[in-house]
Amino acid sequence: MNLTLMAAADLEWGIGIDGKLPWLVPEDLKRFKARTMGKAVVMGRKTVETLPSTLPGRRILTLTRNPIGFGSHDLGSLLLHLASEPDEVIVAGGGEVYRALLPYCAKAEITRVKAVHDCDTRLLNLSEHGWTLVRSEPLSEVSDLEEWRRT
Ligand SMILES: NC(=O)c1ccc[n+]([C@@H]2O[C@H](COP(=O)([O-])OP(=O)(O)OC[C@H]3O[C@@H](n4cnc5c(N)ncnc54)[C@H](OP(=O)(O)O)[C@@H]3O)[C@@H](O)[C@H]2O)c1
Structure with missing residues (x-):
C-alpha cells in the first residue's frame, strides 16, 4: 500500500467550512490536478458530492458506509483494494x-495556507500524531508546500 495524504490546511489545521474549501488558492488547485493526474484518488462521499464534475484522468475511489455505485467502497473493501494496488494512491479528504x-499513509503533502480561517472541519495536527x-517551500504568496513523514 502506497498512500499519500494531500490536503490544504490553515495554520490551525482547518480544511473546510459548510462543505466547501474556506479559501481559493489557484496554485494549490493547479498542483492538485498535476499531482493526481493518472492516479487513483480516495475521497469521502461528502467531498465527492461537492465536485462540479468527475475529475478527468483520475480514478476516484469513494469511501462510504453504503457502497452501491461503481468505485464506491466501505473501509474494509477499500483497504483490501489498496493492498493490491501497486501504484501510489492519493488520499484527498475530507x-x-x-x-x-x-x-495507513506514509507521507503527507500539505499546502499550508498561511492564515487562520473560519473552519468547521479539521485535519489532525500531524506533529501531535x-x-x-521534513520540507517546506513557498507555493504562492499565501501558501507553503509542506512534506511530512511518519516518524
Ligand atoms: N482542504 C482540503 O484539502 C480539503 C480536501 C477535501 C475536502 N475538504 C473539505 O472537507 C469537508 C468535507 O469533509 P467531511 O469530513 O465532512 O466529509 P468527507 O470525509 O468528505 O466524507 C464523509 C463521508 O465519508 C464516508 N466515510 C467516512 N469515514 C468512513 C469510514 N470509516 N467508513 C466508511 N465510510 C466512511 C461517509 O459516507 P456515507 O455518509 O455515504 O456513509 C461519510 O459521511 C468539506 O468542507 C470539504 O470542502 C477539504
Whole structure:
C-alpha cells in the first residue's frame, strides 16, 4: 500500500467550512490536478458530492458506509483494494476520510495556507500524531508546500 495524504490546511489545521474549501488558492488547485493526474484518488462521499464534475484522468475511489455505485467502497473493501494496488494512491479528504486513512499513509503533502480561517472541519495536527515536517517551500504568496513523514 502506497498512500499519500494531500490536503490544504490553515495554520490551525482547518480544511473546510459548510462543505466547501474556506479559501481559493489557484496554485494549490493547479498542483492538485498535476499531482493526481493518472492516479487513483480516495475521497469521502461528502467531498465527492461537492465536485462540479468527475475529475478527468483520475480514478476516484469513494469511501462510504453504503457502497452501491461503481468505485464506491466501505473501509474494509477499500483497504483490501489498496493492498493490491501497486501504484501510489492519493488520499484527498475530507476530514473523516483523513482520520480513517491517516494510519495507513506514509507521507503527507500539505499546502499550508498561511492564515487562520473560519473552519468547521479539521485535519489532525500531524506533529501531535507521530509525524515530522521534513520540507517546506513557498507555493504562492499565501501558501507553503509542506512534506511530512511518519516518524
Ligand atoms: N482542504 C482540503 O484539502 C480539503 C480536501 C477535501 C475536502 N475538504 C473539505 O472537507 C469537508 C468535507 O469533509 P467531511 O469530513 O465532512 O466529509 P468527507 O470525509 O468528505 O466524507 C464523509 C463521508 O465519508 C464516508 N466515510 C467516512 N469515514 C468512513 C469510514 N470509516 N467508513 C466508511 N465510510 C466512511 C461517509 O459516507 P456515507 O455518509 O455515504 O456513509 C461519510 O459521511 C468539506 O468542507 C470539504 O470542502 C477539504
